Amino acid sequence: MSPRIEDIPLEEFDLSLAGMRIMNPDLVSRVQDSMWLHGQLQPVVAREHEGKYQILDGFKRVYVAMDLMIKTLQCQVLDIDLQQAKLLILSYNRPHQSMEVWEEAMVLEDLLKTHDLSQQSLSTLTGYSRSWVSRRLSLIGKIDEEVASEIRMGVITSSQARALIKLPRGNQIDLARVIVDLGLSSRQSDRLVDAFLKAEDEDQQRRDILNHPEQILWDYVTDLPEDPNDARLSSYGNDLMISIMKFLQPARTLFLRIGDPPNQNVK
Template sequence: METENQIKEVDTHLLDLRYSHTRIKNDKILVTLTNSIQAYGQIVPVLAISEQERYILIDGYKRLAALKACGRDCITLELTDAEEHDSLFTLLAQNNERKLEAIEQAALIQELHGRFSSSFSEIATRLGRNKSWVKRRLDLIESLPEEVYRAVMTGKLSSWAASRILVPLARANEQDCLELTKKIIKDPLSTRELVQLYKHYGKSNRTVRDRIIANPSLFTKTTKEQDEKKSGKQLNEGPEGKWFKNISIVCHMLKRLKATSEDVLYPNQDKHNRRRCQMWLSDAESLIVELKKEAEVTA
């Protein structure tokens, strides 16, 4: 028979905050919680387990920070009889309600795997996931340089930027990752700007990459100006300009096909490939004839 968890109020100095490093600091959420507690008090108890004369805080680190910001030294907690590692599993399994960031999940999984020797298979099974998901979560932490990880956990960088941009960048070039982190902490970029920067970085040579990393804000500003100029030009030229550009692209492609035709059209060629070539050439010819007719009719 299951027993109900005990609700009690204790002094905050009795809390063991051994999992504080697994939570990301968020000033906006802290302000919201602080205002709520000042107005209505602590409504939802934090979750803890008892250990000798102290209480290990499992969930509720943001509420604790808000209570301290209000100058309160007592906290209402819900005591669970579950084992410590079981409590961590429960917290992770309830993520839809708790809304843990991906890196916070990764930090808790690291605790389960490292401190409690839980295997990837056990973690995956108990969380209703597969081992690949567990490994990907751990990789978020293991792939990030320590300085970048600390920046995320202290709220200087978003978890999204870390997982989508900085993790893959660190795998490719750790030094570039560190440099970019320093720059965007000092001069933050929007999500759209970071995505655009990373795309350009991926397809650029070393010289251009160095320029991007050296001054990401200047890069995004220049790119934005170029995009606006291009958009203005397209608007000015209208559909005719776009059509002329497309037909010029077709002509250039046809020139490249002509230059390489000897490589694909030759005596004693396989009949199947020859028929395919003839079919596509016939289709292209038909389309060009139709366009010419339309141009003559509307002249």
């Protein structure tokens, strides 16, 4: 049966494959803005499954439609089995690279376990190299379950997670909470993790890094580069960036002085 386009009521959609995608609130918000202004621009993709329509592509559009109280969505309905459906989740997002590496890893792991496929079979079916498949599966093996759950919920970003996998599983969730609470960038997350790994013992890890991560981060504030101009910014943007960097240098010194313990030799 060839694919067909239908208007499907929201209550008939099956979102059981949503666990293979990361819930990114920012992206959902962008889709909501677009659908509020322009309506649905392209159909969601689903397959018929147990009397419902199992979504393969367009999860964010379904979530937004629920929020906007839209009753139906245009849907491209495919006649495929579950294994083909999961492979299509990868292929639909391939041209515009909209899937994060962790999402690709979750789909591959599910195919490996649920459908008893080898890494070589996954490579053949997806059209990617075996090393591409292996690298993504290794990510899943290195991540703590609790951290993985936070990644799926969009609490921890993929860039933050890449820093966390350098840690033993037992230490990942503690550093993850610090990284999320402070909203650290990829580079800052790497710095914090590297400092944690270099700590002499568990006491130093907890005392200096988990309890006072700001001191580690401030230590990386350096002098202005010889040419601080960024070609991607306007002249106003560059002036603003330089002003902020100049402000940070004395602020760093003041911050560290305030945070220094009192001199024990002073009577």
